[in-house]
Amino acid sequence: MASLFKDPSKLSVYRDRRFQGTQDEFELALQTSTTVYVGNMSFYTTEEQVYELFSRAGEIKKIIMGLDKNSKTPCGFCFALYYSREDTEDAVKYISGTILDDRPIRADFDWGFQDGRQWGRGRSGGQVRDEYRTDYDPGRGGYGKLVQKE
Ligand code: GTA
Helix, strand or coil: CCCCCCCHHHCCCCCCCCCCCCHHHHHHHHHHCCEEEEECCCCCCCHHHHHHHHHHHCCEEEEEEEECCCCCCEEEEEEEEECCHHHHHHHHHHHCCCEECCEECEEEECCCCCCCCCECCCCCCCCCHHHHCCCCEHHHCECCHHHHHC
């Protein structure tokens, strides 16, 4: 099947500030990698649930849950590693936006998992987006961390 994702600069709007390489190398990685980033997950969603949902696109090599670097508990994202590129593209195409634990999850192309990337990078330990949120989100720990500190 021909890829629907021809323009590498449009594969993802996310740019990992910790990627050590040029923009061209980043885009090549996004084009060829078999890693999918899954965001907007509930803190209560389990690895088994992610595995079951993302297996619909193809055989999964591994799921790596994103963890709060202080509490070591799930903090709302994960990486799904596939064996084939076609399955990776199908996951982004068909599973992104589907509902898991009552919330639309987001599947995004990723440049590739490396040890250390499973930890939230926010100052409080979780994801950066949960530092700044001003809404109340019961699936992600309530108010954002900065609001909680006020
Ligand atoms: N492939 O979309 C993604 C993605 N995200 C959001 C995180 N990761 C992603 N990978 C892909 N696509 O390994 C990966 C990271 C890392 C792990 C945890 O997940 O590569 P993180 O979410 O804790 O930190 O990462 P990250 O990605 O370094 O945060 P970033 O890019 O600063 O901000 C993420 C979002 O937070 C922004 O889009 C914005 O919505 C919000 N945000 C950031 N700064 C502010 C601010 N000052 N004010 C308000 N909102 C902010």
